[in-house]
Amino acid sequence: MHLRLFRNAALVRALLSFWGAYTAEWAFTVAISLVAFADGGVVAVGLVGTLRLVPSAVFAPVVSTYADRLPREQVLFYSSAVRGVATLLAAPVLLADGPTWIVYALAVVSTIAFTPYRASHSALMPLLCRAPEELTSINVVRGVLDSLSVVIGPFVAAFLVDVGDVASVFVFAGAAGIVSAVLVLGLRYERISRPPTGRTDLLGEMREGMRAVRGSAGVPTVFVFVVLQTLIRGAFTVLVVVVSIDLLDRGESGVGVIQGAVGVGALVAGSLVSSMLVGSRAMTRWLTIAVVLWGLPLAVMGAWHVYAVALVAAGVIGIGNAMVDVTAFTLVARMVPDAVLARVFGVLESLGALGVGLGSLLAPLLVKGFGASTALVTVGLLAPVCCVLWWRASTLIDRSMSVRTDAITVLRKVPMLRPLPVPAIEQLAVHAETTELAAGETLFSAGDTGDRFYVVVDGAVDILDGDERVRSMGPGEGFGEIALLGRTTRTMTVRATRPTALYAICSGDFLPAVTSISEARSAAEGAREAHLRHAPGSGGRA
Numbered sequence: 001m002h003l004r005l006f007r008n009a010a011l012v013r014a015l016l017s018f019w020g021a022y023t024a025e026w027a028f029t030v031a032i033s034l035v036a037f038a039d040g041g042v043v044a045v046g047l048v049g050t051l052r053l054v055p056s057a058v059f060a061p062v063v064s065t066y067a068d069r070l071p072r073e074q075v076l077f078y079s080s081a082v083r084g085v086a087t088l089l090a091a092p093v094l095l096a097d098g099p100t101w102i103v104y105a106l107a108v109v110s111t112i113a114f115t116p117y118r119a120s121h122s123a124l125m126p127l128l129c130r131a132p133e134e135l136t137s138i139n140v141v142r143g144v145l146d147s148l149s150v151v152i153g154p155f156v157a158a159f160l161v162d163v164g165d166v167a168s169v170f171v172f173a174g175a176a177g178i179v180s181a182v183l184v185l186g187l188r189y190e191r192i193s194r195p196p197t198g199r200t201d202l203l204g205e206m207r208e209g210m211r212a213v214r215g216s217a218g219v220p221t222v223f224v225f226v227v228l229q230t231l232i233r234g235a236f237t238v239l240v241v242v243v244s245i246d247l248l249d250r251g252e253s254g255v256g257v258i259q260g261a262v263g264v265g266a267l268v269a270g271s272l273v274s275s276m277l278v279g280s281r282a283m284t285r286w287l288t289i290a291v292v293l294w295g296l297p298l299a300v301m302g303a304w305h306v307y308a309v310a311l312v313a314a315g316v317i318g319i320g321n322a323m324v325d326v327t328a329f330t331l332v333a334r335m336v337p338d339a340v341l342a343r344v345f346g347v348l349e350s351l352g353a354l355g356v357g358l359g360s361l362l363a364p365l366l367v368k369g370f371g372a373s374t375a376l377v378t379v380g381l382l383a384p385v386c387c388v389l390w391w392r393a394s395t396l397i398d399r400s401m402s403v404r405t406d407a408i409t410v411l412r413k414v415p416m417l418r419p420l421p422v423p424a425i426e427q428l429a430v431h432a433e434t435t436e437l438a439a440g441e442t443l444f445s446a447g448d449t450g451d452r453f454y455v456v457v458d459g460a461v462d463i464l465d466g467d468e469r470v471r472s473m474g475p476g477e478g479f480g481e482i483a484l485l486g487r488t489t490r491t492m493t494v495r496a497t498r499p500t501a502l503y504a505i506c507s508g509d510f511l512p513a514v515t516s517i518s519e520a521r522s523a524a525e526g527a528r529e530a531h532l533r534h535a536p537g538s539g540g541r542a
Helices: 003-007 009-069 072-095 100-128 132-163 166-183 202-215 219-247 251-275 283-303 307-335 338-370 372-389 391-411 422-431 481-486 507-516 518-532
Strands: 433-437 442-444 452-458 461-465 468-473 493-496 500-506
Touching: 009 072, 009 100, 009 132, 009 166, 009 202, 009 219, 009 251, 009 338, 072 100, 072 166, 100 132, 100 307, 100 338, 100 422, 132 166, 132 251, 132 307, 132 422, 202 219, 202 338, 219 251, 219 283, 219 307, 219 338, 219 372, 219 391, 251 307, 283 307, 283 372, 283 391, 307 338, 307 391, 307 422, 338 372, 338 422, 372 391, 391 422, 391 452, 391 500, 422 500, 422 507, 452 481, 452 507, 481 507, 481 518, 500 507, 507 518
Parallel strands: none
Antiparallel strands: 433 500, 442 493, 452 500, 461 468, 461 493
16 A cells, blocks of 8 residues: 555545445435335335436436536535535434425435536546556545445344334434535545636536446446446345345345445455555456456355355355456556546446446346345346356457556656656657667657657666767657757757667647646756756757
8 A cells, every 4th residue: 555645635525525425315315215225115116226227327418517617525515515415314204204205306316416426536646646657546445444334234224223213324324424524525636737728518527427438448347347236236126125135134224234244345345455455457358357246246145045155145246246346446546537437437437337226126026026036046147158258358458557567667767757646647658659660760859859658668768968968868768858848959869779669649638737736846957957958059948
Protein backbone atom coordinates (compact mmCIF):
# COMPACT_ATOMS: atom_id res chain seq x y z
CA MET A 1 0.00 0.00 0.00
CA HIS A 2 1.14 3.55 -0.67
CA LEU A 3 0.65 4.98 2.80
CA ARG A 4 1.65 8.49 1.73
CA LEU A 5 -1.64 8.70 -0.16
CA PHE A 6 -3.47 8.86 3.15
CA ARG A 7 -1.78 12.12 4.04
CA ASN A 8 -4.06 13.56 1.36
CA ALA A 9 -7.06 14.96 3.27
CA ALA A 10 -9.24 15.05 0.15
CA LEU A 11 -8.60 11.35 -0.47
CA VAL A 12 -9.36 10.36 3.13
CA ARG A 13 -12.60 12.33 3.18
CA ALA A 14 -13.68 10.94 -0.20
CA LEU A 15 -13.05 7.38 0.97
CA LEU A 16 -14.95 7.92 4.23
CA SER A 17 -17.83 9.40 2.24
CA PHE A 18 -17.89 6.24 0.14
CA TRP A 19 -17.98 4.12 3.29
CA GLY A 20 -20.93 6.04 4.70
CA ALA A 21 -22.78 5.93 1.38
CA TYR A 22 -22.50 2.18 0.98
CA THR A 23 -23.20 1.39 4.61
CA ALA A 24 -26.45 3.24 4.00
CA GLU A 25 -27.01 1.29 0.76
CA TRP A 26 -26.72 -2.16 2.35
CA ALA A 27 -28.88 -1.27 5.33
CA PHE A 28 -31.44 0.24 2.96
CA THR A 29 -31.41 -2.92 0.79
CA VAL A 30 -32.26 -5.09 3.81
CA ALA A 31 -34.99 -2.69 4.95
CA ILE A 32 -36.77 -2.34 1.61
CA SER A 33 -36.53 -6.12 1.00
CA LEU A 34 -38.22 -6.82 4.34
CA VAL A 35 -40.97 -4.28 3.62
CA ALA A 36 -41.60 -5.89 0.24
CA PHE A 37 -41.52 -9.46 1.61
CA ALA A 38 -44.06 -8.60 4.30
CA ASP A 39 -46.19 -6.90 1.66
CA GLY A 40 -46.21 -9.61 -1.03
CA GLY A 41 -43.64 -12.37 -0.52
CA VAL A 42 -40.68 -13.23 -2.74
CA VAL A 43 -42.30 -11.93 -5.92
CA ALA A 44 -42.75 -8.52 -4.31
CA VAL A 45 -39.07 -8.49 -3.30
CA GLY A 46 -38.10 -9.04 -6.93
CA LEU A 47 -40.55 -6.46 -8.28
CA VAL A 48 -39.48 -3.78 -5.82
CA GLY A 49 -35.84 -4.44 -6.65
CA THR A 50 -36.64 -3.97 -10.31
CA LEU A 51 -38.79 -0.87 -9.80
CA ARG A 52 -35.96 0.71 -7.78
CA LEU A 53 -33.28 0.03 -10.35
CA VAL A 54 -34.97 0.58 -13.71
CA PRO A 55 -35.28 4.37 -13.19
CA SER A 56 -31.68 4.36 -12.01
CA ALA A 57 -30.63 2.54 -15.16
CA VAL A 58 -32.47 5.06 -17.34
CA PHE A 59 -31.10 8.15 -15.62
CA ALA A 60 -27.51 7.03 -14.95
CA PRO A 61 -26.07 8.13 -18.34
CA VAL A 62 -27.86 11.48 -17.96
CA VAL A 63 -26.86 12.43 -14.43
CA SER A 64 -23.29 11.14 -14.78
CA THR A 65 -22.81 13.66 -17.60
CA TYR A 66 -22.88 16.38 -14.97
CA ALA A 67 -19.98 14.69 -13.17
CA ASP A 68 -17.86 15.48 -16.25
CA ARG A 69 -19.25 19.03 -16.38
CA LEU A 70 -19.17 19.93 -12.67
CA PRO A 71 -16.58 19.34 -9.96
CA ARG A 72 -17.10 15.72 -9.07
CA GLU A 73 -17.31 16.38 -5.33
CA GLN A 74 -20.40 18.56 -5.91
CA VAL A 75 -22.17 15.68 -7.61
CA LEU A 76 -21.21 13.41 -4.70
CA PHE A 77 -22.64 15.88 -2.19
CA TYR A 78 -26.02 16.35 -3.85
CA SER A 79 -26.32 12.62 -4.58
CA SER A 80 -25.83 11.62 -0.94
CA ALA A 81 -27.82 14.50 0.54
CA VAL A 82 -30.96 13.94 -1.53
CA ARG A 83 -30.74 10.22 -1.05
CA GLY A 84 -30.33 10.54 2.73
CA VAL A 85 -33.38 12.79 3.08
CA ALA A 86 -35.55 10.52 0.91
CA THR A 87 -34.54 7.50 3.00
CA LEU A 88 -35.28 9.27 6.28
CA LEU A 89 -38.76 10.22 5.08
CA ALA A 90 -39.69 6.54 4.72
CA ALA A 91 -39.45 6.00 8.50
CA PRO A 92 -42.44 8.16 9.58
CA VAL A 93 -44.57 6.59 6.83
CA LEU A 94 -43.94 3.12 8.28
CA LEU A 95 -44.39 4.27 11.86
CA ALA A 96 -47.76 5.77 10.96
CA ASP A 97 -48.79 2.59 9.10
CA GLY A 98 -49.03 4.65 5.93
CA PRO A 99 -49.36 3.23 2.43
CA THR A 100 -46.35 1.16 1.42
CA TRP A 101 -46.44 2.64 -2.09
CA ILE A 102 -45.10 5.86 -0.55
CA VAL A 103 -42.17 3.90 0.86
CA TYR A 104 -41.57 2.36 -2.55
CA ALA A 105 -41.77 5.77 -4.23
CA LEU A 106 -39.22 7.18 -1.77
CA ALA A 107 -37.05 4.14 -2.48
CA VAL A 108 -37.12 4.99 -6.18
CA VAL A 109 -36.24 8.64 -5.45
CA SER A 110 -33.41 7.51 -3.18
CA THR A 111 -32.07 5.15 -5.82
CA ILE A 112 -32.22 7.74 -8.62
CA ALA A 113 -30.45 10.28 -6.42
CA PHE A 114 -27.73 7.75 -5.63
CA THR A 115 -27.27 6.80 -9.30
CA PRO A 116 -24.33 9.14 -10.08
CA TYR A 117 -22.50 8.50 -6.81
CA ARG A 118 -20.26 5.56 -7.69
CA ALA A 119 -19.59 6.87 -11.21
CA SER A 120 -18.54 10.27 -9.83
CA HIS A 121 -16.50 8.75 -7.01
CA SER A 122 -14.77 6.32 -9.38
CA ALA A 123 -13.93 9.18 -11.75
CA LEU A 124 -12.57 11.25 -8.86
CA MET A 125 -10.23 8.59 -7.46
CA PRO A 126 -7.69 8.56 -10.36
CA LEU A 127 -7.19 12.32 -9.92
CA LEU A 128 -5.94 11.69 -6.38
CA CYS A 129 -3.13 9.24 -7.23
CA ARG A 130 0.00 9.29 -9.37
CA ALA A 131 0.59 5.76 -10.69
CA PRO A 132 -1.48 2.72 -11.73
CA GLU A 133 -0.37 0.76 -8.69
CA GLU A 134 -1.48 3.65 -6.47
CA LEU A 135 -4.88 3.61 -8.15
CA THR A 136 -5.09 -0.12 -7.46
CA SER A 137 -4.15 0.56 -3.82
CA ILE A 138 -6.91 3.15 -3.52
CA ASN A 139 -9.42 0.72 -5.00
CA VAL A 140 -8.25 -1.95 -2.54
CA VAL A 141 -8.89 0.44 0.35
CA ARG A 142 -12.23 1.40 -1.16
CA GLY A 143 -13.00 -2.30 -1.43
CA VAL A 144 -12.16 -2.76 2.26
CA LEU A 145 -14.54 0.06 3.14
CA ASP A 146 -17.17 -1.43 0.85
CA SER A 147 -16.69 -4.74 2.64
CA LEU A 148 -17.08 -3.04 6.01
CA SER A 149 -20.27 -1.48 4.75
CA VAL A 150 -21.56 -4.92 3.73
CA VAL A 151 -20.85 -6.10 7.28
CA ILE A 152 -22.06 -3.06 9.19
CA GLY A 153 -25.10 -2.19 7.08
CA PRO A 154 -26.88 -5.59 7.18
CA PHE A 155 -25.76 -6.40 10.74
CA VAL A 156 -27.01 -3.05 12.04
CA ALA A 157 -30.23 -3.66 10.09
CA ALA A 158 -30.61 -7.13 11.64
CA PHE A 159 -29.98 -5.71 15.14
CA LEU A 160 -32.43 -2.84 14.67
CA VAL A 161 -35.12 -5.21 13.35
CA ASP A 162 -34.63 -7.48 16.38
CA VAL A 163 -34.76 -4.72 19.00
CA GLY A 164 -37.03 -2.32 17.17
CA ASP A 165 -38.60 -2.28 13.74
CA VAL A 166 -37.84 -1.76 10.05
CA ALA A 167 -38.48 2.01 10.36
CA SER A 168 -35.38 2.36 12.54
CA VAL A 169 -33.29 0.86 9.73
CA PHE A 170 -34.48 3.61 7.39
CA VAL A 171 -33.45 6.21 9.98
CA PHE A 172 -29.97 4.70 10.23
CA ALA A 173 -29.54 4.49 6.45
CA GLY A 174 -30.75 8.08 5.94
CA ALA A 175 -28.40 9.44 8.60
CA ALA A 176 -25.43 7.58 7.10
CA GLY A 177 -26.26 9.07 3.69
CA ILE A 178 -26.30 12.61 5.07
CA VAL A 179 -22.95 12.09 6.84
CA SER A 180 -21.57 10.87 3.51
CA ALA A 181 -22.68 14.13 1.88
CA VAL A 182 -21.14 16.34 4.57
CA LEU A 183 -17.76 14.64 4.22
CA VAL A 184 -17.24 15.84 0.63
CA LEU A 185 -18.16 19.48 1.21
CA GLY A 186 -15.31 21.74 0.05
CA LEU A 187 -13.07 18.91 -1.16
CA ARG A 188 -9.80 20.31 -2.61
CA TYR A 189 -7.59 18.73 -5.26
CA GLU A 190 -5.91 19.71 -8.53
CA ARG A 191 -7.92 19.20 -11.69
CA ILE A 192 -6.59 18.39 -15.14
CA SER A 193 -7.29 21.24 -17.53
CA ARG A 194 -9.38 20.31 -20.55
CA PRO A 195 -9.57 22.13 -23.86
CA PRO A 196 -12.97 23.79 -24.32
CA THR A 197 -15.24 21.65 -26.48
CA GLY A 198 -18.01 24.19 -26.96
CA ARG A 199 -20.52 21.36 -26.45
CA THR A 200 -23.60 22.21 -24.39
CA ASP A 201 -25.93 19.55 -25.81
CA LEU A 202 -26.67 17.06 -23.03
CA LEU A 203 -27.73 14.34 -25.45
CA GLY A 204 -24.56 14.83 -27.47
CA GLU A 205 -22.43 14.49 -24.33
CA MET A 206 -24.25 11.30 -23.41
CA ARG A 207 -23.54 9.87 -26.87
CA GLU A 208 -19.90 10.86 -26.47
CA GLY A 209 -19.70 8.78 -23.29
CA MET A 210 -21.30 5.79 -25.01
CA ARG A 211 -18.91 6.10 -27.96
CA ALA A 212 -16.03 6.11 -25.48
CA VAL A 213 -17.23 2.73 -24.18
CA ARG A 214 -17.19 1.22 -27.66
CA GLY A 215 -14.02 3.01 -28.73
CA SER A 216 -11.80 2.21 -25.73
CA ALA A 217 -10.07 -1.11 -26.30
CA GLY A 218 -10.95 -3.66 -23.63
CA VAL A 219 -13.75 -1.66 -22.01
CA PRO A 220 -16.64 -3.64 -23.60
CA THR A 221 -15.19 -6.91 -22.27
CA VAL A 222 -14.84 -5.47 -18.77
CA PHE A 223 -18.43 -4.26 -19.02
CA VAL A 224 -19.61 -7.80 -19.88
CA PHE A 225 -18.05 -9.18 -16.70
CA VAL A 226 -19.41 -6.41 -14.48
CA VAL A 227 -22.94 -6.72 -15.88
CA LEU A 228 -22.79 -10.50 -15.36
CA GLN A 229 -21.77 -9.92 -11.75
CA THR A 230 -24.61 -7.44 -11.19
CA LEU A 231 -27.14 -9.86 -12.67
CA ILE A 232 -26.00 -12.48 -10.16
CA ARG A 233 -26.09 -9.86 -7.41
CA GLY A 234 -29.68 -8.97 -8.28
CA ALA A 235 -30.66 -12.62 -8.12
CA PHE A 236 -28.81 -12.95 -4.81
CA THR A 237 -30.82 -10.14 -3.17
CA VAL A 238 -33.95 -12.22 -3.81
CA LEU A 239 -32.50 -15.69 -3.28
CA VAL A 240 -30.93 -14.78 0.06
CA VAL A 241 -34.44 -14.14 1.41
CA VAL A 242 -35.57 -17.54 0.10
CA VAL A 243 -32.49 -19.28 1.53
CA SER A 244 -32.89 -17.74 4.97
CA ILE A 245 -36.67 -17.96 5.39
CA ASP A 246 -37.72 -20.97 3.29
CA LEU A 247 -34.69 -23.28 3.00
CA LEU A 248 -32.94 -22.69 6.34
CA ASP A 249 -35.86 -21.46 8.50
CA ARG A 250 -33.74 -18.62 9.91
CA GLY A 251 -36.37 -15.91 9.62
CA GLU A 252 -36.00 -12.27 8.66
CA SER A 253 -32.93 -11.57 10.79
CA GLY A 254 -31.14 -14.41 8.97
CA VAL A 255 -31.34 -12.37 5.77
CA GLY A 256 -29.19 -9.69 7.33
CA VAL A 257 -26.77 -12.24 8.81
CA ILE A 258 -26.18 -14.05 5.51
CA GLN A 259 -25.74 -10.76 3.64
CA GLY A 260 -23.42 -9.65 6.42
CA ALA A 261 -21.36 -12.80 5.89
CA VAL A 262 -20.67 -11.51 2.38
CA GLY A 263 -19.05 -8.48 3.99
CA VAL A 264 -17.10 -10.60 6.46
CA GLY A 265 -15.66 -12.67 3.62
CA ALA A 266 -14.77 -9.55 1.66
CA LEU A 267 -13.22 -7.93 4.70
CA VAL A 268 -11.27 -10.86 6.12
CA ALA A 269 -10.13 -12.69 2.99
CA GLY A 270 -11.20 -10.56 0.03
CA SER A 271 -9.22 -7.52 1.13
CA LEU A 272 -6.07 -9.62 1.57
CA VAL A 273 -6.51 -11.19 -1.87
CA SER A 274 -7.25 -7.81 -3.43
CA SER A 275 -4.13 -6.24 -1.91
CA MET A 276 -2.12 -8.87 -3.76
CA LEU A 277 -3.48 -7.46 -7.02
CA VAL A 278 -1.45 -4.24 -6.62
CA GLY A 279 1.00 -4.27 -9.52
CA SER A 280 -0.64 -7.31 -11.13
CA ARG A 281 -0.47 -7.57 -14.93
CA ALA A 282 -3.35 -10.06 -15.11
CA MET A 283 -6.08 -7.73 -13.85
CA THR A 284 -8.70 -8.72 -16.44
CA ARG A 285 -8.18 -12.43 -15.84
CA TRP A 286 -8.56 -11.85 -12.09
CA LEU A 287 -11.82 -10.07 -12.88
CA THR A 288 -13.14 -13.20 -14.58
CA ILE A 289 -12.16 -15.30 -11.57
CA ALA A 290 -13.87 -12.80 -9.26
CA VAL A 291 -17.14 -13.15 -11.18
CA VAL A 292 -16.91 -16.94 -10.89
CA LEU A 293 -16.56 -16.49 -7.11
CA TRP A 294 -19.86 -14.61 -7.18
CA GLY A 295 -21.67 -17.46 -8.93
CA LEU A 296 -20.41 -20.82 -7.72
CA PRO A 297 -21.27 -20.24 -4.03
CA LEU A 298 -24.94 -19.85 -5.01
CA ALA A 299 -24.83 -23.28 -6.59
CA VAL A 300 -23.34 -24.62 -3.36
CA MET A 301 -26.18 -23.04 -1.35
CA GLY A 302 -28.65 -24.73 -3.64
CA ALA A 303 -27.01 -28.14 -3.31
CA TRP A 304 -26.53 -28.13 0.50
CA HIS A 305 -29.22 -26.60 2.73
CA VAL A 306 -26.95 -26.13 5.74
CA TYR A 307 -26.69 -22.81 7.58
CA ALA A 308 -22.91 -23.06 8.09
CA VAL A 309 -22.44 -23.88 4.40
CA ALA A 310 -24.55 -20.87 3.44
CA LEU A 311 -22.45 -18.57 5.63
CA VAL A 312 -19.17 -19.88 4.18
CA ALA A 313 -20.54 -19.60 0.64
CA ALA A 314 -21.63 -16.03 1.34
CA GLY A 315 -18.11 -15.30 2.58
CA VAL A 316 -16.68 -16.58 -0.73
CA ILE A 317 -19.08 -14.26 -2.57
CA GLY A 318 -17.57 -11.47 -0.49
CA ILE A 319 -14.09 -12.37 -1.75
CA GLY A 320 -15.37 -12.18 -5.32
CA ASN A 321 -17.11 -8.89 -4.60
CA ALA A 322 -13.92 -7.31 -3.26
CA MET A 323 -11.96 -8.50 -6.29
CA VAL A 324 -14.55 -7.22 -8.78
CA ASP A 325 -14.44 -3.75 -7.22
CA VAL A 326 -10.65 -3.52 -7.42
CA THR A 327 -10.14 -5.02 -10.87
CA ALA A 328 -13.07 -3.55 -12.80
CA PHE A 329 -12.80 0.01 -11.53
CA THR A 330 -9.02 0.08 -11.90
CA LEU A 331 -9.23 -1.21 -15.47
CA VAL A 332 -11.91 1.24 -16.62
CA ALA A 333 -10.16 4.20 -14.96
CA ARG A 334 -6.97 3.31 -16.82
CA MET A 335 -8.61 2.69 -20.21
CA VAL A 336 -10.78 5.80 -20.53
CA PRO A 337 -9.74 9.51 -20.82
CA ASP A 338 -10.58 11.65 -17.79
CA ALA A 339 -12.76 14.02 -19.84
CA VAL A 340 -15.40 11.31 -20.37
CA LEU A 341 -14.60 9.02 -17.45
CA ALA A 342 -17.64 9.84 -15.30
CA ARG A 343 -19.93 9.32 -18.30
CA VAL A 344 -18.37 5.93 -19.01
CA PHE A 345 -18.80 4.94 -15.37
CA GLY A 346 -22.38 6.23 -15.68
CA VAL A 347 -23.01 3.85 -18.57
CA LEU A 348 -21.52 1.07 -16.45
CA GLU A 349 -23.81 2.00 -13.55
CA SER A 350 -26.78 2.01 -15.90
CA LEU A 351 -25.99 -1.42 -17.30
CA GLY A 352 -25.22 -2.64 -13.80
CA ALA A 353 -28.59 -1.42 -12.52
CA LEU A 354 -30.30 -3.18 -15.42
CA GLY A 355 -28.33 -6.31 -14.55
CA VAL A 356 -29.44 -6.15 -10.90
CA GLY A 357 -33.03 -5.49 -11.98
CA LEU A 358 -32.99 -8.39 -14.44
CA GLY A 359 -31.50 -10.67 -11.80
CA SER A 360 -34.17 -9.57 -9.32
CA LEU A 361 -36.86 -10.53 -11.86
CA LEU A 362 -35.19 -13.73 -13.03
CA ALA A 363 -34.71 -15.21 -9.55
CA PRO A 364 -38.39 -15.36 -8.47
CA LEU A 365 -39.36 -16.72 -11.90
CA LEU A 366 -36.81 -19.52 -11.51
CA VAL A 367 -37.96 -20.17 -7.94
CA LYS A 368 -41.63 -20.34 -8.97
CA GLY A 369 -40.91 -22.45 -12.05
CA PHE A 370 -38.23 -24.87 -10.85
CA GLY A 371 -37.90 -24.51 -7.09
CA ALA A 372 -35.40 -22.68 -4.90
CA SER A 373 -32.58 -25.22 -5.14
CA THR A 374 -32.65 -25.42 -8.93
CA ALA A 375 -32.80 -21.62 -9.16
CA LEU A 376 -29.69 -21.28 -7.00
CA VAL A 377 -27.73 -23.87 -9.01
CA THR A 378 -28.77 -22.38 -12.36
CA VAL A 379 -27.78 -18.83 -11.45
CA GLY A 380 -24.57 -20.08 -9.83
CA LEU A 381 -23.34 -21.96 -12.89
CA LEU A 382 -23.95 -19.03 -15.25
CA ALA A 383 -20.73 -17.24 -14.25
CA PRO A 384 -18.14 -20.00 -14.84
CA VAL A 385 -19.62 -20.86 -18.25
CA CYS A 386 -19.51 -17.26 -19.46
CA CYS A 387 -16.04 -16.60 -18.07
CA VAL A 388 -14.57 -19.62 -19.88
CA LEU A 389 -15.91 -18.17 -23.13
CA TRP A 390 -14.19 -14.80 -22.53
CA TRP A 391 -10.88 -16.04 -21.08
CA ARG A 392 -8.89 -15.48 -24.28
CA ALA A 393 -10.22 -11.92 -24.65
CA SER A 394 -9.16 -11.25 -21.05
CA THR A 395 -5.64 -12.47 -21.77
CA LEU A 396 -5.32 -10.14 -24.79
CA ILE A 397 -6.46 -7.14 -22.74
CA ASP A 398 -3.91 -7.90 -20.03
CA ARG A 399 -1.11 -8.06 -22.59
CA SER A 400 -2.11 -4.66 -23.98
CA MET A 401 -2.30 -3.10 -20.52
CA SER A 402 1.10 -4.55 -19.65
CA VAL A 403 2.68 -2.74 -22.61
CA ARG A 404 1.08 0.53 -21.46
CA THR A 405 2.29 -0.04 -17.90
CA ASP A 406 5.85 -0.42 -19.20
CA ALA A 407 5.52 2.94 -20.97
CA ILE A 408 4.21 4.61 -17.79
CA THR A 409 7.12 3.19 -15.80
CA VAL A 410 9.54 4.91 -18.19
CA LEU A 411 7.61 8.20 -18.26
CA ARG A 412 7.41 8.42 -14.47
CA LYS A 413 11.21 8.49 -14.25
CA VAL A 414 11.08 12.02 -15.70
CA PRO A 415 10.74 14.46 -12.73
CA MET A 416 8.23 16.76 -14.46
CA LEU A 417 5.97 13.80 -15.38
CA ARG A 418 6.17 11.99 -12.05
CA PRO A 419 3.60 14.19 -10.22
CA LEU A 420 0.92 13.74 -12.89
CA PRO A 421 -2.28 11.97 -11.78
CA VAL A 422 -3.08 8.62 -13.34
CA PRO A 423 -5.48 9.90 -16.04
CA ALA A 424 -2.89 12.35 -17.36
CA ILE A 425 0.08 9.99 -17.49
CA GLU A 426 -2.09 7.18 -18.89
CA GLN A 427 -3.05 9.38 -21.83
CA LEU A 428 0.57 10.38 -22.41
CA ALA A 429 1.47 6.69 -22.52
CA VAL A 430 -1.39 5.89 -24.88
CA HIS A 431 -0.55 8.67 -27.33
CA ALA A 432 3.24 8.47 -27.11
CA GLU A 433 4.86 7.51 -30.42
CA THR A 434 7.97 5.36 -30.52
CA THR A 435 10.86 6.90 -32.46
CA GLU A 436 14.03 4.97 -33.25
CA LEU A 437 17.40 6.47 -34.14
CA ALA A 438 20.51 4.85 -35.52
CA ALA A 439 23.89 5.61 -33.95
CA GLY A 440 24.98 9.09 -35.08
CA GLU A 441 21.51 10.06 -36.38
CA THR A 442 20.27 13.57 -35.55
CA LEU A 443 16.80 13.86 -34.02
CA PHE A 444 16.54 17.65 -34.43
CA SER A 445 18.86 20.63 -34.79
CA ALA A 446 19.04 24.04 -33.13
CA GLY A 447 16.58 26.37 -34.85
CA ASP A 448 14.12 23.62 -35.81
CA THR A 449 10.47 24.03 -34.86
CA GLY A 450 9.71 22.23 -31.59
CA ASP A 451 6.47 20.27 -31.33
CA ARG A 452 7.49 17.16 -29.37
CA PHE A 453 8.77 16.24 -25.92
CA TYR A 454 11.01 13.18 -25.90
CA VAL A 455 11.82 10.53 -23.29
CA VAL A 456 14.68 8.08 -23.80
CA VAL A 457 13.48 4.48 -23.56
CA ASP A 458 16.71 2.75 -24.52
CA GLY A 459 20.09 3.92 -25.75
CA ALA A 460 21.53 7.42 -25.30
CA VAL A 461 21.63 10.84 -26.96
CA ASP A 462 24.00 13.78 -26.78
CA ILE A 463 22.71 17.34 -26.39
CA LEU A 464 24.97 19.50 -28.56
CA ASP A 465 25.69 23.23 -28.67
CA GLY A 466 27.13 23.31 -32.18
CA ASP A 467 29.78 20.59 -32.03
CA GLU A 468 30.21 20.86 -28.26
CA ARG A 469 28.53 18.26 -26.10
CA VAL A 470 26.54 19.91 -23.30
CA ARG A 471 25.24 16.71 -21.69
CA SER A 472 24.24 13.13 -22.41
CA MET A 473 20.84 11.60 -21.66
CA GLY A 474 19.92 7.95 -21.13
CA PRO A 475 16.86 5.82 -20.32
CA GLY A 476 14.22 7.60 -18.26
CA GLU A 477 15.47 11.11 -19.07
CA GLY A 478 13.42 13.64 -21.02
CA PHE A 479 14.17 16.65 -23.19
CA GLY A 480 12.50 19.10 -25.55
CA GLU A 481 10.44 21.07 -23.03
CA ILE A 482 12.27 24.37 -23.68
CA ALA A 483 10.70 24.89 -27.09
CA LEU A 484 7.26 23.67 -25.96
CA LEU A 485 7.01 25.76 -22.78
CA GLY A 486 8.51 28.82 -24.45
CA ARG A 487 6.65 28.22 -27.74
CA THR A 488 9.84 28.81 -29.73
CA THR A 489 12.45 26.94 -31.78
CA ARG A 490 14.93 24.33 -30.59
CA THR A 491 17.95 25.71 -28.76
CA MET A 492 20.15 22.63 -29.07
CA THR A 493 20.92 19.75 -31.42
CA VAL A 494 20.16 16.19 -30.29
CA ARG A 495 22.04 13.24 -31.76
CA ALA A 496 21.99 9.53 -30.89
CA THR A 497 25.30 8.09 -29.69
CA ARG A 498 24.11 4.50 -30.23
CA PRO A 499 20.90 2.82 -31.43
CA THR A 500 18.21 4.60 -29.42
CA ALA A 501 14.45 4.29 -28.84
CA LEU A 502 12.45 7.33 -27.72
CA TYR A 503 8.89 8.13 -26.74
CA ALA A 504 7.68 11.25 -28.57
CA ILE A 505 4.83 13.20 -26.91
CA CYS A 506 3.19 15.95 -28.95
CA SER A 507 2.79 19.43 -27.48
CA GLY A 508 -1.01 19.08 -27.53
CA ASP A 509 -0.74 16.27 -24.99
CA PHE A 510 2.33 17.45 -23.11
CA LEU A 511 1.38 21.05 -22.31
CA PRO A 512 -2.13 20.52 -20.83
CA ALA A 513 -0.88 17.65 -18.68
CA VAL A 514 2.22 19.37 -17.31
CA THR A 515 0.78 22.86 -16.85
CA SER A 516 -2.36 21.65 -15.03
CA ILE A 517 -0.57 20.23 -11.98
CA SER A 518 1.44 22.68 -9.89
CA GLU A 519 4.20 20.24 -8.91
CA ALA A 520 4.67 19.11 -12.51
CA ARG A 521 4.60 22.70 -13.75
CA SER A 522 7.27 23.73 -11.22
CA ALA A 523 9.47 20.77 -12.17
CA ALA A 524 9.08 21.59 -15.88
CA GLU A 525 9.94 25.25 -15.38
CA GLY A 526 12.92 24.28 -13.22
CA ALA A 527 14.22 21.92 -15.91
CA ARG A 528 13.67 24.57 -18.59
CA GLU A 529 15.60 27.22 -16.65
CA ALA A 530 18.44 24.79 -15.92
CA HIS A 531 18.70 23.78 -19.58
CA LEU A 532 18.49 27.38 -20.80
CA ARG A 533 21.66 28.21 -18.87
CA HIS A 534 23.47 25.99 -21.38
CA ALA A 535 21.62 27.28 -24.44
CA PRO A 536 23.43 29.22 -27.19
CA GLY A 537 23.55 32.96 -26.67
CA SER A 538 23.50 32.71 -22.83
CA GLY A 539 19.85 31.95 -22.33
CA GLY A 540 18.65 33.59 -25.52
CA ARG A 541 15.82 31.91 -27.28
CA ALA A 542 13.98 29.23 -25.30
